Amino acid sequence: MIPAPLRRAGLVVTAALAALLTLATPAAAHGADAPAGTDFRAEVTGVGPARPGLTARMVEAGARLELTNRTGADIEVLGYSGEPYLRIGPGGVYENAHSPATYLNRTLAGETPLPPEADPAAAPAWRRISDGPTARWHDQRTLWRESEPPAQVAADPGREHRIRDWVVPLRAGTATVEVRGTLDWVPPPDAYPWWVAATLGLLVIGAAGLVPAGTATGVRALRGAGALLALGGAATVALTVGKAVDTGAAGTGAVLLELLTGQLWTLLTGLGALAAGGYALARRPAADFALALAGACVTLFAGIGNLAALSRAVPPMAGPPTLTRVLVTVALATGAGAVTAGLLRLHAAARTTRPTPVPR
Structure with a gap:
């Protein structure tokens, strides 16, 4: 039986992702029909x-x-x-x-x-x-x-x-x-090493959710997960700027305009992850939920939304292709890791607060 707090958290995360995806579909299009990547x-x-x-x-x-x-x-x-x-x-x-x-x-x-x-x-x-x-x-x-x-x-x-x-x-x-x-x-790159790196990062960050929250080690684990999620937020912002520049935007004003019109929701995802990471570093209330929600958004928009960059020689972003793959891998690892850590901590908190049955 899934605890009620965990069910509620999962429903909120799912609803937020569905709303963001619906709103972002027309707004985040990279040009009219730009490819996700090409060789x-x-x-x-x-x-x-x-x-x-x-x-x-x-x-x-x-x-x-x-x-x-x-x-x-x-x-x-x-x-x-x-x-x-x-x-x-x-x-x-x-x-x-x-x-x-x-x-x-x-x-x-x-x-x-x-x-x-x-x-x-x-x-x-x-x-x-x-x-x-x-x-x-x-x-x-x-x-x-x-x-x-x-x-x-x-x-x-x-x-x-x-x-x-x-x-x-x-x-x-x-x-x-x-x-x-x-x-x-141009021969496409081997995506296997990038997937391995993303999976290892997910496991390392997600392990923070297994550390008891009420201990000094648990506090450090929460802060570590928050810091790494903030890193994923920075990678998301960098990817968003790279996409804006690749559309042809030249100059600070043109890039900002493209960010606010064509890449707004992905940009907000990166900024939200930076804020959620800071929230966890400060040990604020509901930091676990913030980790899960922001991590899910980073995984979806910056990670899954740019998967083609891992297996295509020419990704639709300005800058060296290898740098783009590093940023996508960081977003995948930190986003999915934060989701795992946040949900595990929410589950542990729900078990701790569950009332003990009184014998009759």
């Missing part, structure tokens, strides 16, 4: 001929090409049939409603059906989609879209391969400009 690395190698103020880069783990035009004049991106597709300039970003690329590039898979007005030979019909100088889009020339890997990868998947060099043509007035880049296959 294909797309990179921009240059823009030529060079024009001051015209820059390009890949964002969202290479899922989108970003072009920023601060030259003071319009630049056109050409579609797959050489037709005008995007116009980027001082007046903002415009897309051509007659370009097939306008519809094909809306999703990563490029499966959007073409409407009747999609005709590359028709005169451009421009419609404004942004008032800034930057456009981001899925460009099929930069991606590997087949379900099967390239032949050279299938023959030797353990080695890095150059799949192709790609070019996206631009037009500046009557001049032709090119964004040039490469697409490479």
